[in-house]
Amino acid sequence: MKTQNTHFDVIIVGGGLAGLCNAIHLSKFNKKVLLIEKNEYPKHKVCGEYISNEVLPYLAFLEFNPFDFGAVKIDKFQLSTTNNQLISAELPLGGFGISRYKLDFELLQKAIQNGVIIMQDLVTNIQFINDIFEVETKKNEHLTSKIVIGAFGKRSYLDVAMQRDFIQKKPPYLGVKIHVKGNFPNDLVALHNFKGGYCGVSKVENNEINLCYITNLSSFKKHKNIECFQENVVFKNRCLKEIFENSKSLFDEPLTISQISFESKTLVENHIIMCGDAAGMIHPLCGNGMSMAIQSAQIASKLILNYLEGKILTRNALKNEYISKWNHQFKWRLKAGHFIAMLFRQDEIANFLLQILRKLPFLLPTIIRQTHGKPLKN
Incomplete structure (x- = not known):
């Protein structure tokens, strides 16, 4: 069935955290918003599912x-380190833990309550002609808007179609996620390192x-399956072995x-404003990707409202x-994240650093602050 209204103030391509927060924010100000998501809600995603409290003031603003x-x-x-x-x-x-399955679904309900139109479809083409975006989908929808926000995640069909530079490089990492029942403190987030x-x-x-763990794809491929990799590599970390086995x-x-x-x-x-993982990703080791996605929506929505x-x-x-404010908020923490991840890929350096941190424990919160930001004013 065709969409009756085909022109919108804003079309958002991708319904993850950045897309949904943009949709809720813009619809609060009575903008006509269409969100296009290719998957059904709710859906589990490979994600650390820890969010820094820096986003709470903004989420409160979104009600x-x-x-x-x-x-x-x-x-x-x-x-913990590899040894x-x-x-x-x-x-x-501080922060909080909530699954993407739950968070995305509840944000979707809020967006619908605000009057956002949700379409399950795959965007196949976006053109910018005479200051208007023309959006085509797999189900043959032809839509137009003043603004398009790209919130389609890490790697997508549109990244390939637009020949974005990063898409030409083979991604070197594999992510694995499971939910389990067992004993673990409610108030703790742990990061346990293993080789690779x-x-x-x-x-x-x-x-x-x-x-949720991330590993070098080349390291994983040396083993016949996930169980074998975990037994021979992941479980060398005693903390992880105990959690998995119990x-x-x-x-x-x-x-x-793997992408x-x-x-x-x-x-x-091509005049499309990128948000969330479509704009940039911080290493999961830093545990702040979900916060970045939410805050990127705040930056984009405020500026888009001013433009409209x-x-x-x-x-x-x-x-x-947008470029200036995004870089001001995130560029340093991305660099810090890359640097910290690089250090922890080298076992000897990582273990040496931990010895220093054990002697000077006040340094660890200082390092954590480098990959986190302060709450943005609404």
Whole structure:
């Protein structure tokens, strides 16, 4: 069935965190918003599922409280290295745990309540002609809008179609995620390193534990399957072995994704404003990707509203302001994330650093702050 209204103020391509937060924000100001998502809701995703508290003021502005849906408060951090040395610290800002399955679904309900039109379809082409976007979908919808936001995740069909630079490079990482039932503190997020990767552990709603690890694809391919890789590599970390062996998986099979890249990305492509993972990804080791996605929506929506209301006079000014504000908020933490991840890929250096942190524990919260930001004003 064809969409009756085909022209919108804003079309958002992708219904993850960035797409949904943009949709809710813009619809609060009575903008006509269409969100196009190729998958059905809800859907589990490979994700650390820990979010820094820096986003709470913005979520409150969107009239969305994650604790209404079972989010778990987290204020402690634990780190282990490949030789099983352990260090703990208080999280400077704290955070919360909630599954993407739950969070995306509840944000969707909020968007629908706000009047956002949701379309399940695959966008196949976006053209910018005479200052208007023309959007085509697999189901043969032909739509137009003043603004298009690209919130289509890490790697997508549109990235290939637009020949974005990063898409030409083979992604070197594999991500694996499962939910389990077992014993783990509610207020703790842990990061346990193993040779060639690391695993995040934290509670989400319903007393479930999220286990999500990332590893070099080349390292994984040396083993015949996930079970073999975990037994021979992941479980060399005693903390991880204990958690995995003393818990019960809630998934029939682990979720996996091999298309993970941390290459730099352009923030505006063919006048499309990129948000969330489509704009840039921080290493999961830093545990702040979900927060970045939410905050990128805040930056984009505020500027888009100013443009649509004539406070930003030209499209070029809109694009330049978005690039400037995105870089101001995220560029340093991305660099810090790359540097920290590089250090932890080298076992000897990582173990040496941990020895220093054990002697000078006040340094760990300082390092954590480098990959986190301060709440943006609404």
